[in-house]
Amino acid sequence: MKTRTASIKKGQIEEKSTREFWISGMVIALAIGACVAVYKHSSPLQSTVPVAATPADANQRTTSAPSTSASPAPKTPAPEMRQVAFGPTTPNTTSPPAKAPQGMAWIPGGEFSMGAQNPPDMDEVGMKATLDSRPVHRVYVDGFFMDKTDVTNAQFSAFVKATGYVTVAERMPRAEDYPGAPPENLVAGSVIFAPPDHPVPLNDYYQWWTYVPGANWRHPLGPKSSIVGKENYPVVHVSYEDALAYAKWAGKRLPTEAEWEFAARGGLAGKPYVWGDEFRPKGRWMANTHEGHFPDKDTGEDGFSGIAPVAKFPANNYGLFDMAGNVWQWTSDWYRPDYYQKLEADGVARNPQGPDSAYDPSEPGHSKKAQRGGSFLCTDQYCSRYIVGTRGKGDVDTGTNHLGFRCVMSLQRAETAQKAGESKPAQPLTAMK
Numbered sequence: 001m002k003t004r005t006a007s008i009k010k011g012q013i014e015e016k017s018t019r020e021f022w023i024s025g026m027v028i029a030l031a032i033g034a035c036v037a038v039y040k041h042s043s044p045l046q047s048t049v050p051v052a053a054t055p056a057d058a059n060q061r062t063t064s065a066p067s068t069s070a071s072p073a074p075k076t077p078a079p080e081m082r083q084v085a086f087g088p089t090t091p092n093t094t095s096p097p098a099k100a101p102q103g104m105a106w107i108p109g110g111e112f113s114m115g116a117q118n119p120p121d122m123d124e125v126g127m128k129a130t131l132d133s134r135p136v137h138r139v140y141v142d143g144f145f146m147d148k149t150d151v152t153n154a155q156f157s158a159f160v161k162a163t164g165y166v167t168v169a170e171r172m173p174r175a176e177d178y179p180g181a182p183p184e185n186l187v188a189g190s191v192i193f194a195p196p197d198h199p200v201p202l203n204d205y206y207q208w209w210t211y212v213p214g215a216n217w218r219h220p221l222g223p224k225s226s227i228v229g230k231e232n233y234p235v236v237h238v239s240y241e242d243a244l245a246y247a248k249w250a251g252k253r254l255p256t257e258a259e260w261e262f263a264a265r266g267g268l269a270g271k272p273y274v275w276g277d278e279f280r281p282k283g284r285w286m287a288n289t290h291e292g293h294f295p296d297k298d299t300g301e302d303g304f305s306g307i308a309p310v311a312k313f314p315a316n317n318y319g320l321f322d323m324a325g326n327v328w329q330w331t332s333d334w335y336r337p338d339y340y341q342k343l344e345a346d347g348v349a350r351n352p353q354g355p356d357s358a359y360d361p362s363e364p365g366h367s368k369k370a371q372r373g374g375s376f377l378c379t380d381q382y383c384s385r386y387i388v389g390t391r392g393k394g395d396v397d398t399g400t401n402h403l404g405f406r407c408v409m410s411l412q413r414a415e416t417a418q419k420a421g422e423s424k425p426a427q428p429l430t431a432m433k
Helices: 004-010 127-133 153-163 240-249 257-265 339-345 411-420
Strands: 013-016 021-024 046-050 081-085 104-107 110-114 137-141 144-147 189-193 209-213 328-334 368-372 392-395 408-410
Touching (some): 104 257, 137 257, 144 257, 257 328, 328 392, 408 411
Antiparallel strands (some): 013 021, 021 209, 104 144, 110 137, 144 408, 189 209, 328 368
16 A cells, blocks of 8 residues: 555656646555445344454555554454444433533533444445444443534634644655655645546545645645635644644644544434434435545535535534534544454443554554544445444544544533633634635
8 A cells, every 4th residue: 555655755746737736646545435345234233243353444644653652453363253232322411511612512421332333225335444343342431522513724724823833734744754755755745535537446546546745724625726715614634733733722632532433423322324324314415425426426416526614414413513424533542453352341441542552454553543434535335434433544644635623622621711711712714815
């Protein structure tokens, strides 16, 4: 699998006239979901899955990542098939706080079954990627506040204006991080989805992912694109480092995987979607996903071809928008495909914070964080990770035009901030440079 490191060291930067900007000759394969896999259907509350398995994914842009102890996964016996079932969600019954921070919703916390299952009667591909979301296991999380929407361009712009922050995609790669790389390849940029103009086999990510010099949060489709007039769209091309910096400035933090999934389920137990059992209840579109023929044609039947503004689809039962589709969302957990096995063995996990180190057997040594929710590129033809409980993964220094984030805040932090009179605007700025 090609990475940004390989692209910079060995690739050539050349002109692609049909797109009117410079791109890398060796593109980065970024995950929009998973490799194609056929799975067997199951009932809504029970599925047959391997106990241990390794998913396939293509979500990386690798430069020098923060140092972590990326120890390999322990040896496990060959996967055995068994039945797993979802238990009920038991939310905390304590009264919610009288006042939530601006733009945030109260998530009561409680005990629930965490993990993925096969949805009924659809999605013939993509489920192989959910094997890292098994076995289903019981988890308890404390109550917390969560942003109702993904962080928007307006909000991120306010952060940049206040701090002068420069995102990873806007920084020129350092020569010392890429020994032997030609100087002309050391260019700032990011990865965008660039669909071909004709159908292609789905076995080569390079056909629709492109590294674009000059692409970043201000220019999501390349240097000639802009976010002017798109203040209410999710900010994209944010690395984990960028998301963490914003969260700290806002007095918040990034959610754990357990917090994210509890919030996404909205109190529902064992449902394949954050809104229930059917992908389109009564024919209604519930999330921004890919319609048409992947990857060459998005018909926009759901109202949007590509990324959508936030909150254009129904909120879940906790008042959260876009917890499926539109853009992927960072979590604070390191990614390991074997992590759920450990959690299940320990009984009910209380406020799990993720594994101590990152490990991806497809790319050992890469520092990856878990991502959740899927994006506008998810489709039952190729990727089904709008299914709640499924997992994504990405190098910590990688941003794309289908990856964003939202923040959370503990009750204690919110109470302290309110007493101190702290306040950050939820929807600042109506115009940006």
